[in-house]
Amino acid sequence: MTVAPSRRFGRELVTVILFLTVAFLIAPVLLTFVGSFAGEWSGVFPSEFVTLRNWREVLGLAETIGSQRSMGWDSLLSVGGYTLAVPSELLFSIGLALGGVFINLVVGVPIAYAVARYDFRWDEWVSAISVLPLVPGVILGVAFLRAYPDLSGTSFGLIVGYSLLKAPFMVMAVRSEFESMPLQRLEESARSLGASWPRTFFTVIVPNARSGIVSGAIICWTLAAAEFNFSYIVWAKGTQPLALFLQRHISNSSFTRAAAAVSMFFCIIVAVTVLLQQVGSRGFDPRG
Amino acid sequence: MARITLDSVRKRYGETMAVDGVSLTVDDGEIVGMLGPSGCGKTTTLRTVAGFETPTAGTVSFDERDVTHVPPENRNVGLVFQEYALFDNMTVRGNVAFGLKMRGVGKSERRARADELLDMLGIGEMADRDPTTLSGGQQQRVGLARALAIEPSVLLLDEPMTGLDAKLKARLRDEVGDLLTELDVTGLYVTHDQEEAMLMCDRIAVMNEGRIEQVGTPREVYESPATEFVSEFVALDAPDLPFVRW
Incomplete structure (x- = not known):
């Protein structure tokens, strides 16, 4: 009996294609990471290894050329001549994006629930508006400055803007999670067992949707942290948002230093993703 | 357990009359089946008893108490769905103990009661498992x-039992039937499967287009159907049933 070639080679072929695709996508990230430890990067590959100078400059631990602002380091505590310092400005800009995520959790989860659970008169419209990636950051930024001149340049303005721009991703992620479970049945089971509506929502509905909520939060945070256009227009003074910090290090500095900035951004994204995932699974799981 | 009385219950959604004057009494310790095709109003009737629908007219009483406007969480009804609807964020034991927790029962007592019930249903060793497994x-x-x-x-x-395969259905039917009889449960059993209704229930109410066509024991419904609809619906490939409750 002959076996069809697609059956004989199909699996291997798919594996190879997948491997090549992943390699193609990951190669630049790896190269950038490696390059961030190089002293020189003029050709295709970086050279003059290994130096920590780029990282030190990006982290604001070394003197930089020109008048660029370094990251603010505040001393946390001093013990026997050693000072433990934290990059307070960096943490603050991570917090700006997290603030947007927080607003989206408070607002987006109930919207997703309402649209998934109930049929109401304008549900199609609410659904469409909430998942429409409303406007590009540039337009929202300009409109923001016009409408709320007092908010321009403030951290609160940035946080609100991030939440508005990224809300659709939260609503979409959480809504699809709600729609994949027997939402009405879960709610009715809990109610019949004696739980009031608020108790049902917080002890049954929200924890059952935790994977959607966690992935929504991760997507929102990543996109808010990388949102350049809106940040560029609205930010005026004080601590720079992460995207602007990145741009500053890419646009007027050496290739190797840009590589260090990008690598650091990448590390922060991985760290926050892991953090959100951990908080998500621990915070919701009564078994833990 | 209690006696359940529905008195001329109607439920209208806009132009549609989902339930059109249903009167039915389920005696203490009795299991009554609501049998009918999909869209006949049997689930709406059940949801009215649970408190998730407020009837447009008519009353629902548990014993002498009128519960027509009592919210579901204060009615003390047990619900079992085709979709199971287990809480995936809790263990099996946590699911079973949830209602007791809402009633303020202490932790050790909740645990003991949940384990007892799980043992009774033959899944005592699953208490610590994640329900999705x-x-x-x-x-x-x-x-x-x-x-x-x-x-x-x-x-x-x-x-x-609608989602289960035939073999499992048969086994669960026997076990659950025995258990409900043993515990002397008052029950309303909604199904579109006449065989299931006849084996599980003491009496059957056959519904069509929002009305009850006939209420009677499985034998009465099967042997002397009151209307043409009942005779067609019940006779429809009805096998030679060992009518356990005759």
Whole structure:
């Protein structure tokens, strides 16, 4: 009996294609990471290894050329001549994006629930508006400055803007999670067992949707942290948002230093993703 | 357990009359089946008893108490669904103990009661498991244990065996039937499967287009159908049934 070639080679072929695709996508990230430890990067590959100078400059631990602002380091505590310092400005800009995520959790989860659970008169419209990636950051930024001149340049303005721009991703992620479970049945089971509506929502509905909520939060945070256009227009003074910090290090500095900035951004994204995932699974799981 | 009385219950959605004057009494310790095609109003009737629908007209009473406007969480009804609807954020034991927790029962007592019920349903060793790792039949047993844990006035079962395969259905039918009889549960059992209704229920109410066409024992409904609809619906490939409750 002959076996069809697609059956004989199909699996291997798919594996190879997948491997090549992943390699193609990951190669630049790896190269950038490696390059961030190089002293020189003029050709295709970086050279003059290994130096920590780029990282030190990006982290604001070394003197930089020109008048660029370094990251603010505040001393946390001093013990026997050693000072433990934290990059307070960096943490603050991570917090700006997290603030947007927080607003989206408070607002987006109930919207997703309402649209998934109930049929109401304008549900199609609410659904469409909430998942429409409303406007590009540039337009929202300009409109923001016009409408709320007092908010321009403030951290609160940035946080609100991030939440508005990224809300659709939260609503979409959480809504699809709600729609994949027997939402009405879960709610009715809990109610019949004696739980009031608020108790049902917080002890049954929200924890059952935790994977959607966690992935929504991760997507929102990543996109808010990388949102350049809106940040560029609205930010005026004080601590720079992460995207602007990145741009500053890419646009007027050496290739190797840009590589260090990008690598650091990448590390922060991985760290926050892991953090959100951990908080998500621990915070919701009564078994833990 | 309690006696359930529906008196001329009507439920209208806009132009559609989903339930059109249903009167029915389920005696204490009795299991009454609501049998009918999909869209006949049997699930709406069940949801009215549970308190998720307020009737447009008519009353629902548990014993002498009128519960027509009592919210579901204060009615003390047990619900078992076709979709199981287990809480995936809790263990099997956590699911069964949930109702007791809402009633302020202490932790050790909740645990003991949940374990007792799980043992009774033959899944005692699954207590610490995540419900998503259980088979369909096991999940449905958890659902049943969860509903029974609160010692409900009435147990409402909405197509509880529809998703299961024939062999498992037969086994669960026998076991659950025996258990409900043993516990002397008052129950309303909604199904579109006449065989299931005849084996599980003491009496059957055959519904069509929002009305009850006939109420009677399985034998009465099968042997002397009151209307043409009942005769067609019940006779439809009805096998030679060992009518356990005759």
